[in-house]
Amino acid sequence: MTTRGLVLYGVMALLLVCVGVFQSWNLSLTILNLCLISAVMALGVNIQWGYAGLFNVGIMGFAALGGLAAMLTSMPPVIGAWQAGGVGMALSLASVLLTIAAVVLVRRRLTGRWRFVATVVTAVAGFFIFRAAFDPTVQAIEAYNPARTGYLGGLGLPILFGWVVGGLLAAGAAWFIGKVALGLRSDYLAIATLGISEIILAIIKNEDWLSRGVKNVTGLPRPVPVEIELQQAAWFLDLSTQLGANPIIFSSIFVKLCYALLFAAVLAVLMWFAEKALKSPWGRMMRAIRDNRDAAEAMGKDVTRRHLQVFMLGSAVVGIAGAMLTTLDGQFTPGSYNPLRFTFLIWVMVIVGGSGNNWGAVLGGFLIWFVWVEAEPAGIWLMSALTSGMEPGNVVRVRMLDAAPHMRLFLMGLILLLVMRFAPRGLIPERRAGLR
Amino acid sequence: MDFLNALVLFANFVLVPSLAYGAQLALGALGVTLIYGILRFSNFAHGDLMAFGTTITILVTWWMQSVGISIDPLPTALLALPFGIVGAIVFSLGADRAVYRFYRAQRAPGIVFVMASIGVMFMLNGIVRFIIGVDDQRFADGARFVISARDFREMTGLAEGLTIRLPVVITVAVAAVVVVWLFWFLQKTRTGKAMRAYSDNEDLALLSGISPERVVAITWIIAASLATIAGVLYGLDKSFKPFTYFQLLLPIFAAAIVGGIGQPFGAIAGGFIIAFSEVTITYAYKRFLEYLGMQPESLVQLLSTEYKFAVSFVILVIVLLVRPTGIFRGRVL
Numbered sequence: 001m002t003t004r005g006l007v008l009y010g011v012m013a014l015l016l017v018c019v020g021v022f023q024s025w026n027l028s029l030t031i032l033n034l035c036l037i038s039a040v041m042a043l044g045v046n047i048q049w050g051y052a053g054l055f056n057v058g059i060m061g062f063a064a065l066g067g068l069a070a071m072l073t074s075m076p077p078v079i080g081a082w083q084a085g086g087v088g089m090a091l092s093l094a095s096v097l098l099t100i101a102a103v104v105l106v107r108r109r110l111t112g113r114w115r116f117v118a119t120v121v122t123a124v125a126g127f128f129i130f131r132a133a134f135d136p137t138v139q140a141i142e143a144y145n146p147a148r149t150g151y152l153g154g155l156g157l158p159i160l161f162g163w164v165v166g167g168l169l170a171a172g173a174a175w176f177i178g179k180v181a182l183g184l185r186s187d188y189l190a191i192a193t194l195g196i197s198e199i200i201l202a203i204i205k206n207e208d209w210l211s212r213g214v215k216n217v218t219g220l221p222r223p224v225p226v227e228i229e230l231q232q233a234a235w236f237l238d239l240s241t242q243l244g245a246n247p248i249i250f251s252s253i254f255v256k257l258c259y260a261l262l263f264a265a266v267l268a269v270l271m272w273f274a275e276k277a278l279k280s281p282w283g284r285m286m287r288a289i290r291d292n293r294d295a296a297e298a299m300g301k302d303v304t305r306r307h308l309q310v311f312m313l314g315s316a317v318v319g320i321a322g323a324m325l326t327t328l329d330g331q332f333t334p335g336s337y338n339p340l341r342f343t344f345l346i347w348v349m350v351i352v353g354g355s356g357n358n359w360g361a362v363l364g365g366f367l368i369w370f371v372w373v374e375a376e377p378a379g380i381w382l383m384s385a386l387t388s389g390m391e392p393g394n395v396v397r398v399r400m401l402d403a404a405p406h407m408r409l410f411l412m413g414l415i416l417l418l419v420m421r422f423a424p425r426g427l428i429p430e431r432r433a434g435l436r
Numbered sequence: 437m438d439f440l441n442a443l444v445l446f447a448n449f450v451l452v453p454s455l456a457y458g459a460q461l462a463l464g465a466l467g468v469t470l471i472y473g474i475l476r477f478s479n480f481a482h483g484d485l486m487a488f489g490t491t492i493t494i495l496v497t498w499w500m501q502s503v504g505i506s507i508d509p510l511p512t513a514l515l516a517l518p519f520g521i522v523g524a525i526v527f528s529l530g531a532d533r534a535v536y537r538f539y540r541a542q543r544a545p546g547i548v549f550v551m552a553s554i555g556v557m558f559m560l561n562g563i564v565r566f567i568i569g570v571d572d573q574r575f576a577d578g579a580r581f582v583i584s585a586r587d588f589r590e591m592t593g594l595a596e597g598l599t600i601r602l603p604v605v606i607t608v609a610v611a612a613v614v615v616v617w618l619f620w621f622l623q624k625t626r627t628g629k630a631m632r633a634y635s636d637n638e639d640l641a642l643l644s645g646i647s648p649e650r651v652v653a654i655t656w657i658i659a660a661s662l663a664t665i666a667g668v669l670y671g672l673d674k675s676f677k678p679f680t681y682f683q684l685l686l687p688i689f690a691a692a693i694v695g696g697i698g699q700p701f702g703a704i705a706g707g708f709i710i711a712f713s714e715v716t717i718t719y720a721y722k723r724f725l726e727y728l729g730m731q732p733e734s735l736v737q738l739l740s741t742e743y744k745f746a747v748s749f750v751i752l753v754i755v756l757l758v759r760p761t762g763i764f765r766g767r768v769l
Contacts, residue, residue: 055547135734180753184760186547187478191689192756195749198686202746340561340682344554351551406565413558417535420552 005359005428012366019374026249029256031373036263037325039365041342042349043270043358044317050356050430051283052310053290057190058177060342061197062315064204064334065173066166066322068211071154071332073162074221078153081144085152085209088137095133099126141209151212159221163266163323170319171312173200178308197343205334218331224258227251263324267362270317274358286310287356340409345372348412352419354426363428371415375408442727444588444596454708454715456604456673459611462707463666464684465691466618466700467659469766473635473698474655475536477549482663483685484560485524487678489664490671491568493520494575501577509579509602517668524660531556532656540652557682564678573676576603603672614665615704618658622700627654635698686745687714690752696762705763710748717747 016035020028041059048054099122106118142150181192204211211217230236230251240247277283289296289303297303326332345368353364383404387397419426464486471479479485496516506512535552581587582605585597622628627650634641634651642648667681674680691710695702720737739747755762 055550180757184756186545187472187550188693188756188760190550191478191693192753195686195690195752199746199749202743206740206742340558344558347551347554348558402569403566406562406570408562409565410559410562413555413560413562416555416558417552420548420555421535421538 002428005363008363008427012363012370015370026252026256029253029260031370033256033259033263033328034325034373035366035369036260036267037321037328038346038349038369039362040263040267040270040321040324041318041346042353042361042365043267043274044314044321045346045350046314046355046358046361047274047317048310048314049350050358050361051278051286051290051314052307053186054182054307054311054314055186055190056193056311056314057343057347058193058195058197058200059318059346060337060339061193061200062170062173062318063322063325063342064197064201064337065170066163066319066324067326067332068204069166069169069319070159070162070323070326071211071217071220073155073157073165074159075154075217076156078144078149078151081141081149081152081209084144085137085141088133088140089152092130092134092137095126095130099123099130102126138207138209149212150215151209151217158223159327160223162327163320166323167316167320170322171316174312174315175308178311182304182307182311194339194343197339201334201337211332211334214335216331216333216335220327220330220332222330223262223327224255227255230254259328263328266320266324270320271358271362278358345369345412348416350426352415352426354428354430356430357426357428360426360428360430364426367427368412368415372408372412375411376405379404379407438595438727441594441596442724444592444594444598445724445727448585448596448598450712450715450719452598452600452604454712456607457715458708458711459607460666460670460673460707461684461687461691461711462704463611463614463662463669464688465695465703465707466615467662467666468688469692469695469697469700469703470655470662471659472692473766474631474651475549477546477553478689479659480550480553480685481531481557481560482659482688483682484557484564484678485528485660486663486667486670486684487564487676487681488527488560489520489524489660490667490676490681491520491564492523493517493664493668494568494573494671494676496520497575506577508577510606511576511578511603511672513575513577513668513672514606517665520668521661521664524664525657527560528656528660529653532652561678561682568676568678570678573671575676576672578602601673603669607669607673610665610669614662618662618700621658627651631655683745687711687748690748693752693766694755694762696764696766698766699762699764702762702764702766710751713751714744714747718744 016028016032019031041063044062045056045059048056102122103119103126106122107115110118141152144150177193177196181189181196184192205213207213208215227248228251231247236251236254237247240250243250245253285296285301286306289301289306293303346365349364349368350361351364352368353362354360380401383400387394387400390397464482467485468479468482471477471482493513493516496519497513500506500512500516505515507515535556536549539548539552579602581599582602583598583600585599588597588599589595622632630641630646631651631654633644634646634648638648641651670681670684687710688707691706692703693706694709695704695706717738718741720735722732722734722736725732725736
């Protein structure tokens with residue numbers, strides 16, 4: 001890392017300390033935790049963009065899949081729902097697999113126009129058979145205690161497993177998506193990934209039997225102690241009297257510190273892997289493919305397969321981050337995934353921080369999230385200062401204060417455009433071999 | 437077998453709404469396809485440009501309504517539309533000057549333009565929400581129905597009524613006029629010919645003495661006008677909410693790509709295909725089948741209405757897999 005990088009990281013740490021001193025330490029640690037998660041997401045995106053030049057605008061879908069995996073791994077199974085709908089689910093799954101097999105068989109055996117007709121007929125027939133098995137099953141599952149469950153539940157394993165499962169699920173989805181979309185060049189890849197992430201999210205929001213849809217799943221198990229238990233533990237009360245702190249506030253800070261250590265550990269492990277990969281022959285090959293795709297293909301590199309590898313790796317990292325986010329929230333809320341906050345904001349982080357450089361992407365993650373969160377109180381403070389001359393009920397003043405939160409969207413766009421124009425390589429640029 | 441009633445039901449709930457929605461998507465997709473064909477990038481800010489033009493139109497409409505200007509039975513928004521168009525044009529030309537011109541001079545790859553358009557999208561989003569807020573706004577006035585359900589039932593004596601609302605008629609009429617004008621412009625005028633030449637082969641077009649800045653400016657003017665018209669028609673038909681316009685971007689891209697990106701005719705075909713598919717696949721056919729004599733127990737809905745956007749995307753993905761150049765063989769990057 002260059003001196004410049006170290007200085008920038010130092011400034012970032014200073015900003016967080018300032019928030020702690022001038023606002024509150026609880027707030028500073030909350031921001032730090034979300035910064036760490038955003039940094040992991042930005043790292044995942046940088047693996048796809050910086051290593052291979054892939055413009056993936058479907059990050060929201062992968063984050064949602066990671067969160068879904070965390071929820072499904074850790075929540076206990078709902079026995080009643082399984083009894084009501086387990087057989088039906090198995091039948092539905094069997095019908096889907098049979099339809100796919102039938103379609104593949106049809107396409108292999110027939111040729112010409114009949115092939116197209118037969119494919120369509122088989123697919124449609126399979127769809128109706130699937131619905132015949134699926135609809136009553138879903139009704140049965142969702143009818144089982146809908147207020148508290150109404151879904152199948154999960155595996156009941158420790159939630160840290162869920163992070164790994166999240167990465168795997170996201171990588172699996174990335175394999176499908178990559179097979180479909182990676183043959184296309186940049187613009188089309190962006191639109192296709194955006195669309196597919198919307199489809200994933202629509203499925204998660206509407207299939208109540210899987211994820212309770214918009215009813216949300218609350219009460220996810222935690223990997224760190226619970227505040228209330230801490231406040232009653234003797235060792236904790238001793239510690240807080242030693243430090244002279246209020247045990248209630250200190251318990252909250254302690255829990256957040258535990259999360260921060262967990263997330264920082266994950267970030268450190270992923271960074272280590274990413275940097276190792278970047279400096280390896282594999283990393284050099286990937287960047288050579290990125291810089292001159294046609295020459296690489298002429299040299300015999302299977303570009304699409306390499307792109308698929310990188311796409312899966314980057315998506316797995318984003319999936320892990322999504323799982324971490326759901327763990328931090330303690331609940332799985334499909335309605336909270338919106339493209340502006342997830343996809344486009346992460347892109348701003350990567351571009352501002354330095355695309356192609358992992359340290360840059362992480363710094364961008366910290367900085368842009370910090371600006372995004374602090375822009376709201378700063379905006380309100382600014383608007384109050386600007387309209388301080390008017391009386392409280394004044395229409396203009398009310399309007400300006402109401403609109404202050406929306407200015408952070410404007411601010412993000414402005415930052416992105418300014419960085420792209422005047423510092424296109426970002427804050428911590430990519431290091432080119434041979435240059436120092 | 438109540439065939440006529442079934443037909444009227446289908447027309448009322450599937451055909452007429454699809455026609456209106458398809459016209460709105462077609463106008464939006466035309467703007468996107470023009471920008472792609474001539475400026476060679478996918479403009480992610482198009483949905484918010486529609487919202488911006490509609491916002492200005494709404495503000496002028498409210499002012500007109502408060503002063504008492506009206507063209508009853510037509511909605512006042514049609515009078516305010518030119519002001520919205522002018523506002524959107526001014527913004528687009530300004531954004532081009534401030535943002536895109538720099539990258540054009542550098543001959544930057546298309547992906548850089550797309551990222552810049554994402555920045556513009558953020559800023560427009562913030563501006564629109566700042567001006568008009570995030571809530572639903574209704575600004576349609578004037579007559580509501582050309583034919584109401586009750587009138588239709590009295591006229592024909594059928595059980596099912598066919599409602600034709602005035603905004604639907606306006607949408608289809610305005611869209612038809614705009615499309616005819618656009619085709620005349622692109623085919624018959626010198627500027628249109630210059631734009632088509634620039635879209636086909638930039639270097640040869642420059643060699644022929646075509647002014648690139650003029651072509652670019654006119655492209656933005658036409659695209660901004662189309663976006664505003666599409667946005668206002670959508671807002672008159674349904675209602676105005678900034679987030680909905682951002683979401684509309686996705687079916688608009690799907691329509692443009694399905695039809696063949698860079699081909700104006702493709703944008704129109706794509707718009708109607710997407711609209712018809714979305715409505716047909718998410719409509720509950722129970723009553724329709726009952727009129728035809730069958731007795732279905734369930735709602736007979738292929739996919740629930742929440743999957744509407746998913747339908748346009750599945751179509752897009754299938755087209756990208758099977759025939760990436762689209763129906764009318766547009767360009768592929």
